[in-house]
Amino acid sequence: MSDSRGLVVVVEDEPTIADVERIYLADAGFGVHIARDGRAGLEAIRSLHPVAALIDIGLPGIDGIEVCAQLRAVGDWTPVVFVTARDAEVDRVLGLELGADDYVTKPFSARELAARVKGLVRRSQQSLQSDLLVVGDLRLDQRSRTVRLADRAVDLTATEFDLLAYLMGSPGQVFSRSQLLAAVWGVADYRGSRTVDVHVAQLRAKLGDTGPLRTVRGVGYAFGPA
Template sequence: MSDSRGLVVVVEDEPAIGDIERIYLIDAGFTVHVSSDGESGLDAIRRLRPVAAVIDIGLPVMDGIELCRALRDADDWTPIVFVTARDSEIDRILGLELGADDYVTKPFSARELASRVKGLVRRSALGGRSTMLELGQLRLDQRERRVTVGGAPVELTATEFDLVAYLMASPGQVFARSQLLSAVWGLADYRGSRTVDVHVAQLRSKLGEAFGLRTIRGVGYALDSPSAGR
């Protein structure tokens, strides 16, 4: 359909869950292909080149972690949302070495999942306009998901990377916390505005003065060049 937001591949071995995900993603404007195991899901992603993939961790034949690793090893950076049944997997899933973009924990809201996917697709489209972003000593490579400060690499989590990329794409623009939550986390009220402040504090610690982020009291944040001050 010409007005589709694009194709999403869902890899889910429980038919009832796959059907719910498909229905809500279609309602959000996507077309959807559902695969029931990791091997066929990997083939579908490689063949159909979707705008995003929703992948369950506990898949038969090839689990979701191996599926993601196979894609990233082949330099395929299709945005991925993992579906996991165990909170203990989260840190492992979201590590930079694996390359996942987001996750939801069962039981989850299908509407929230669709919102997360929309957020990932928006960020991916934004990144497609410019592979490299630079601001002072801060340099961000969206294709390789790499950040350097003065040429030195800095390790960021997937969400930290996406937040920096979103801010760097519009230097000087003031963003409310709700705008950042919607764009980076995919749902305006997800986890509350405090999560933005926590991630900002982490980024300031990791990036130092190169991260020229101003706090706009009562509003949100704006990213300026370091010479502009905070």
């Protein structure tokens, strides 16, 4: 991505550990949103659609295993890395059976943890996205980072390209501004920012006002018809 590799939600109730994870993930190019308990973490993952979640197992409220279980129960396959002080084999098996993608125990190397999250996100994105996205006359090639509309090339900035690729990857799905900020810019806090609106307007100017970008009033944006 142009400014960020995407948003990672860190669910950790120990402030010192959360701060270390935030620093190293930020150094690796990720935006970071920190939640202090299981319910807040579950809500953040559901609302922000991060590229990955780093979840401590021993959380107040609902624990990390239950957070992952509730995500998987509704078909949310956000990549999950468990962090825990428990080193028992039963925890490892349970975590992986619930659909966790990786598992590290405390104490851990923060630099290694950030590298593992980066690798996990890269593999996840490669498996979910094809190199070529084609909708009607619009063709987006993620390998060469080029866009063509019918017989003409469309020149996009890096951020415009990332935003269009994200929307084209889920045609018909409506995304809120906060979800798009999290996915494309790695920013968790919307606070009335006009960033998404400005970039959508720029895309429309280049693709045509009657093109495939659709505004859903009171919600956000989608690619393609309802």
